[in-house]
Amino acid sequence: MIRLSIPLRQALARLSLPVLIAAAFGTMLLGKADALLVERARMVLADMLSPIWAAVQQPVQATQDAMAEARALWNMREENARLREENERLHRWQATALALEAENALLRRQLSWVPDPAPAFRTARVVADAGGTYARAVLLAAGPNHQLRKGQIALDERGFVGRVTEVGSRSARVLLATDINSRIPVVLEGSRARAIMVGNNATRPRLQHWPEGVVPREGDRVVTSAEAGAFPAGLPVGVVRWSESGAAEVELFARMDRMDLLRLFDYGLSGILPPEAVARPEARPARR
Amino acid sequence: MAAKGRPEPPMGVLRRLDAGARAAFPALFTALLIAVAAVPVGVPGLAAAVALPPVFFWTIFRPAAMPPPAVFALGLLLDLTSFAPLGIGVLVLLVVHAVAMRLREWLVKQSFLLVWLAFCVFAAGAAALGFVLHALLMMQVPPRMPAIFQAGVAAGIYPALGWALGRLHMAMSRAEEGL
Numbered sequence: 446m447i448r449l450s451i452p453l454r455q456a457l458a459r460l461s462l463p464v465l466i467a468a469a470f471g472t473m474l475l476g477k478a479d480a481l482l483v484e485r486a487r488m489v490l491a492d493m494l495s496p497i498w499a500a501v502q503q504p505v506q507a508t509q510d511a512m513a514e515a516r517a518l519w520n521m522r523e524e525n526a527r528l529r530e531e532n533e534r535l536h537r538w539q540a541t542a543l544a545l546e547a548e549n550a551l552l553r554r555q556l557s558w559v560p561d562p563a564p565a566f567r568t569a570r571v572v573a574d575a576g577g578t579y580a581r582a583v584l585l586a587a588g589p590n591h592q593l594r595k596g597q598i599a600l601d602e603r604g605f606v607g608r609v610t611e612v613g614s615r616s617a618r619v620l621l622a623t624d625i626n627s628r629i630p631v632v633l634e635g636s637r638a639r640a641i642m643v644g645n646n647a648t649r650p651r652l653q654h655w656p657e658g659v660v661p662r663e664g665d666r667v668v669t670s671a672e673a674g675a676f677p678a679g680l681p682v683g684v685v686r687w688s689e690s691g692a693a694e695v696e697l698f699a700r701m702d703r704m705d706l707l708r709l710f711d712y713g714l715s716g717i718l719p720p721e722a723v724a725r726p727e728a729r730p731a732r733r
Numbered sequence: 734m735a736a737k738g739r740p741e742p743p744m745g746v747l748r749r750l751d752a753g754a755r756a757a758f759p760a761l762f763t764a765l766l767i768a769v770a771a772v773p774v775g776v777p778g779l780a781a782a783v784a785l786p787p788v789f790f791w792t793i794f795r796p797a798a799m800p801p802p803a804v805f806a807l808g809l810l811l812d813l814t815s816f817a818p819l820g821i822g823v824l825v826l827l828v829v830h831a832v833a834m835r836l837r838e839w840l841v842k843q844s845f846l847l848v849w850l851a852f853c854v855f856a857a858g859a860a861a862l863g864f865v866l867h868a869l870l871m872m873q874v875p876p877r878m879p880a881i882f883q884a885g886v887a888a889g890i891y892p893a894l895g896w897a898l899g900r901l902h903m904a905m906s907r908a909e910e911g912l
Contacts, residue, residue: 462801462831469824472809473870476819483819490813494768501772 564677566710567592569617580646581624582610583704585617593617596675596714599707604681604698605629605669606707617709622682623650623701630673631682631695633659634666642667642682642695648702649686649694661685661693677712755905759795760803763787764810771814778883781822784811785859785887786894788826789852792833793840794902804830818870825859825866832858849895853888860884 449457476483553560569585587593597609599619607621622629627644633655640655652661665685671678683697763784770783784807791799808823815822833840833855840848864880 458800462827462834465801465805466824466827466831468805469808469820469827471820472812472823473818473820473866476812477870483813487813487816490810494771494814497768498772501769505772 561677564710564712566708568706568708569593570706571704572616581621581627581644582607583619583621583707585619585707585709587615587617589615591615591617592711593709594711597709597711598676598680599709600680601699601704601707603700604683606699606701606704608675609709619707619709621701622697622699623648629682630670630676631667632670632678633661633685634668635662636665639670639672649688649696652685652693652695655693663687667695674714676714751908755908756798758901758905759787759791759798760807763791763807767807767811767814778879779886780811780815781825781859781863782856782883782886783890784808784822784826785829785856786852786891787898788830789833789855789891790895790898790902792830793837793848794899795905796834796837799830801827801830817867821863821866821870825863828862829855829859845892845895845899849888849891852891852895856884856887856891859887 567587569587569591571583572586573584585593593609593612595609595612599606599609605622607619607624607627609617610620611618620627622642622644623646624644625646627642627650629642629650631640631642631652632638633640636659638655638659638661640652640661642650643653644650652667655661663685667682667685669676669678669680669682681698683695683699686694686696688694766787767780767784770780788799788804788807792804804826805823808826811822811826812819836851840851843851860880860883863883864875864877867875
């Protein structure tokens, strides 16, 4: 160490503070001028300190967890009261539903109502989009001994998707409702008016041929119609939307852009089948 | 040491180490405190609040162990561990150090309570200075809450920290007396 005379050392000590304050302003300027350098210095320092932080983080985390736990316990009373109230409400609804169910059964008995048979269905995975004769069609993978038939109706978990048009030994093709060749007889649920849903290769098929005097209303639910014996009545299709150009369209419930699994329902209907099938109708076991 | 009138014993390696450790302890302890307080726990300005009491305490009671370069280095550490603009912590700590140095003669004779009260004023001033510097450097008014919080935390932890540091200071003085 260099030995300095005492007055010189005192002078240096007195000078160091102003110099360092000036240096502090210098670092401010440096931080403003060279953000990259500061960033790199911060990262180096953080790398060096990260073991300490990792060690300290454990008790801090434990404390925070304990506090969160305590808060959850504290809130539990309130939560409990809320749940009890909700339970009460749901019980009332359940009672209502049971009463309605009983009333429904009673009325059906009086009308000698014949219930619809529960349709059989198979689930198949969508393996390919589009292709073939149709622009909007999907290919389904089916096992070798599948029981898929032409005319079966494909639904996803939300609503109507299309109809099986071609069946191979291990696959089947479904013509989607959005395809330009698709014509689906539908009923507007609000007015019970019949119409035809015509595909146009866009996301929303159009409505056509509704009876005079009835105008499809925005938001009206659209379901399939049993007209022509191709579909069962009442499958959910979509809701009516008026486009900006003034055409009635149907916003489908089904998620056409992300189909993965389709349920294929066999209602035993063969009203309108693709030409091939008409030429040589396949023998199928009688239902029920 | 020299006041005892005894000849100073020769500096052995161990004694040199001992003295060096004692001289370096305040700054290193403060640095460790800053590093630990910089753990992201969701408390804004904790590191800045924690840095203030030791710097203030050692400046008053043991200025030789907290020289301006050490204060500068601590400020730089503070700035680099936080994400505030560089230089604010450096300047704030240096200003606190300089003002405390000026008032040292008077403060060192006061009771603990008075020193604490003085520190509260220092903490408020430091937070205000930090706020103004932040606003100037960022060209926008930062939220006020962290600055107020920082001053409050600094003032709040001073008694505990000051008591512990006071005991340490006494122990160190005793060790030096006993030489």
